[in-house]
Amino acid sequence: MTRFRLGTRGSPLALTQAGMVRDALCAAHGWSDDAVEIVVIRTTGDRVQDRALAEIGGKALWTKELDRALHDSDIDCAVHSMKDVETIRPATLKIAAMLPRADVRDRLIGAETLADLRPGAVVGTSSPRRRAQMLRLRPDLEIVLIRGNVDTRLGRVASGEMDATLLAAAGLDRLGRDDGHAIPTDVMLPAPAQGAVGVEVLAGSAAGEIVAAIDHHDTSACVLTERALLARLGADCHSPVAALASLAGETLTLRAELIAEDGACDVAGSIEGTVDDDLGTALAEDLLARAPASVRRLFSA
Structure with a gap:
């Protein structure tokens, strides 16, 4: 039997999200779990962890290897965290579906609120948005670069290397983690497309119709509007x-x-x-x- 192949990064969160897409496809089409194969693609963004994305190529570092796998027919679709997908995509590719959006908020790890952080506290993030928002609210904070998966970032706070960090609530929830305290969106508005999982295919391919069956209309409408702004x-x-x-x-x-x-x-x-x-x-x-x-x-x- 030919299996439908989902391409994904190999982080725990990416694999969890790919599993969500697999489950949705199986439910929509009446497939068994073994009808879908999850194919792990290692990206440049996964390999380079000591520099900010903006310094070494931007969001394409999360997508270019998955794009290549789609163009080479090594996978039928690619699963993305939509906030990590660059705004302008190749015309040969199409976002065919998005899963229902999860919690859009950021969670603060290390304190209940930003106001509770000590004067001059060290906060780790690689996001220009989070850096700017935190400095607007607390100009005294020292913002330092932090990369890596969820456990790596949580570990650096737990070890005392830094006082706090910020992580997306959606990712923590998907991993079954209740760490941190959610920041209201009227305090920190999230990144465009935060909390959304998208599925990309070759434009015009048969995979597009298969994937479209799991599209959540409201999520797609909202995320595409945010991406149009970008x-x-x-x-x-x-x-x-x-x-x-x-x-x-x-x-x-x-x-x-x-x-x-x-x-x-x-x-x-x-x-x-x-x-x-x-x-x-x-x-x-x-x-x-x-x-x-x-x-x-x-x-x-």
């Missing part, structure tokens, strides 16, 4: 940007903020409409028009 901003891995779209009935609401790298200034806004409106582009243009120069220079639009 595209209009010309955002990259150096750009501190946060965004969150939500759908209530027919009303789609998008909130977003752009922040200076040092957190000294920011611009925020929101917009409402329907899924047929190009809210991402509209809000991006509004934010850029109102952004101070120190923020606007971080985007290539």
Whole structure:
């Protein structure tokens, strides 16, 4: 029997997410578990752990090996954490489905709130967004680079090497971990597409129809709106940007903020409409028009 092949990174979280996609496909198509093969692809982002992604190639470090495997027909689809997928993708590929979105919030590890951290506390993150947001709220913090999987990051806080770190609540939940304290989105707006798992295929392939059966419409609508905002901003891995779209009935609401790298200034806004409106582009243009120069220079639009 020919098995349907899911390509994924090999981290515990990536494998858990690939298992979620496998289970969804089996449920949708009445397949047995052995009808789907999970194929582990080691990416450059997994191999290089001592530098920020923005310094060594950006989000493509998580995707280029999976892209190659799709183009070479080594896999039928690739499973991604959508917040790690670069905004502009090859025209030969298509995001065919997204699973229902999980908790979008960040969790603070090491203290109950940012206000509880000691003066001058050392906080580890590799995210320009989290760095800028934390410095906006607590300019006294010392922000240091931290990479690695969930256990590595938790271990560096537990050892006392740093006072705190931030991790996505969705990833912790998927791993069955209850570490840390969730930060409300009105305190720290999440990264665009945070909490969403996407499945990518070759455009026009038979795999696209197979995968489309597990697409969660509301998640796709919200995440694609957030990604449209990124595209209009010309955002990259150096750009501190946060965004969150939500759908209530027919009303789609998008909130977003752009922040200076040092957190000294920011611009925020929101917009409402329907899924047929190009809210991402509209809000991006509004934010850029109102952004101070120190923020606007971080985007290539």
